[in-house]
Ligand SMILES: Cc1cc2nc3c(=O)[nH]c(=O)nc-3n(C[C@H](O)[C@H](O)[C@H](O)COP(=O)(O)O)c2cc1C
């Protein structure tokens with residue numbers, strides 16, 4: 001079991017403050033650190049007032065799409081006579097991302113509290129935490145925390161003595177990246193194949209078990225706890241003054257070719273250059289950074305020059321030609337061949353396609369085949385055009401965006417590292433093709 | 440950053456032995472039946488207990504056989520064909536018996552750039568499995584590649600049955616295996 005690093009002086013540890021403390025995992029230890037104060041406060045408020053605070057705070061979803069959390073919660077109509085559900089997305093399978101795992105390993109009660117608070121705010125009595133099956137230790141920690149919370153009366157028919165019912169249940173996945181997509185997660189929870197559903201209907205209208213449902217990422221829910229505890233104004237204090245659209249702190253997972261991989265928490269708008277060089281320790285000895293995928297495998301690749309000019313928030317990453325995504329920062333150095341690594345990503349998406357949509361099923365497989373052919377030195381220049389073409393056919397045409405995600409690294413890779421592709425294409429074949437085309 | 444020991448997490452648990460034979464004792468009796476009943480209480484439908492029930496089955500038998508699927512179908516009021524359709528969607532249910540130690544090595548890009556392919560090679564060599572997916576001649580090991588295990592900062596993560604190891608390198612593979620013998 002890996003231990004987290006001591007916080008860097010320039011980190012703003014809010015969610016990760018207690019990572020590494022065994023005591024913080026227990027109910028007593030969590031209470032000592034101010035745990036369950038937010039839930040107690042929330043249970044004394046009207047649900048609509050909690051939603052307002054979360055709206056005010058500017059908190060946006062940390063699972064990948066960045067949708068405003070308060071707005072999402074406000075879609076749940078109180079008093080419609082139907083059971084409501086909260087699903088916590090703890091399927092964390094986006095390559096490069098391992099922050100939710102650390103939240104559950106070190107501060108499981110923070111998530112139990114976030115689930116209970118979120119459920120109450122959307123008029124639900126039941127929250128399901130869908131944890132990927134491979135997360136054996138987070139599963140163990142979460143199960144223990146839930147048990148403690150029931151035993152002490154925080155959860156159950158009379159939650160914290162308020163007479164309100166609040167249940168939190170841990171549900172173990174069984175291996176499938178696609179179950180992180182919100183409608184696939186709901187199908188999987190219902191005991192079905194994890195196929196994404198066509199939207200609409202949106203989950204707030206008809207979600208899990210056909211009832212109004214909200215799905216939130218682990219980090220989103222634990223951030224909501226801090227928002228309720230310390231107020232919207234405090235939360236908004238994190239971020240750059242010239243960008244009110246991104247607020248709070250963000251937990252980034254850093255991996256790949258970097259001196260100090262791990263989770264780092266910084267305020268929105270933090271300079272990516274300082275993040276990579278100071279916090280993460282820069283490149284490994286004797287090597288140079290080459291490229292970075294900043295938001296999990298589904299977002300465009302940045303060259304190092306682009307990355308070093310980027311400010312780390314939703315808008316800053318877009319300005320840098322990519323996206324914040326899930327905050328999984330994957331770093332590549334000069335020893336890596338981008339074609340090989342992009343081919344490996346394509347294989348990942350091909351493996352994880354649920355195969356409902358033709359464009360995705362065929363497109364991910366075909367892309368992988370061509371990418372591996374180029375990697376192995378049998379590609380042609382025409383292949384590059386074919387890849388871009390397939391990518392276009394895979395974008396915006398399917399039930400979910402896994403298909404688009406496969407096209408993203410390939411297109412940005414060809415655009416930014418074309419020389420590495422061309423270096424692998426046999427010259428004779430290339431000129432023969434050009435000659436044939438000219439003739 | 441991880442300074443944790445490479446193969447921490449205590450003793451490695453072996454999968455239940457004797458999975459080649461179909462046992463005669465039904466899975467969902469006694470404590471396991473009670474466990475299932477408790478799980479059923481958490482959901483508004485019986486079907487929602489399918490993944491948990493399959494986990495119980497696999498924990499008891501080591502794998503998910505056709506007979507086992509029929510048992511699950513029986514207790515949840517589903518058809519065996521439906522259960523099989525669900526089982527085949529997910530990667531973690533074994534549809535065949537596997538070695539006593541089922542070794543899964545992540546080779547997705549973030550781990551790949553940190554040398555995960557060398558870790559796979561080391562496992563194949565030291566377990567004598569030779570090839571991915573094949574069980575070693577002594578029946579002890581099956582090695583497969585797996586997609587992102589959600590622990591990319593601790594490259595290379597390896598799962599051996601339900602134990603999750605971090606920061607495994609090609610050099611530490613012999614030590615990891617030595618703990619299993
Ligand atoms: C293919 C795919 C995989 C996804 N995987 C995850 C995941 O593992 N965890 C997660 O929180 N969100 C994941 N998402 C995003 C969810 O669909 C959803 O937007 C998110 O859980 C909403 O929570 P938030 O608003 O708190 O971010 C995925 C989306 C897609 C299309």
Ligand code: SF4
Pocket residue numbers: 178195196352353354355356357358360361398399400401402403
């Ligand atoms: S885009 Fe791919 S993963 Fe998404 S629903 Fe279609 S086939 Fe399944």
Ligand code: FES
Pocket residue numbers: 095096097545546547548549550551586587588589590591592596
């Ligand atoms: S890529 Fe190996 S754990 Fe994520």
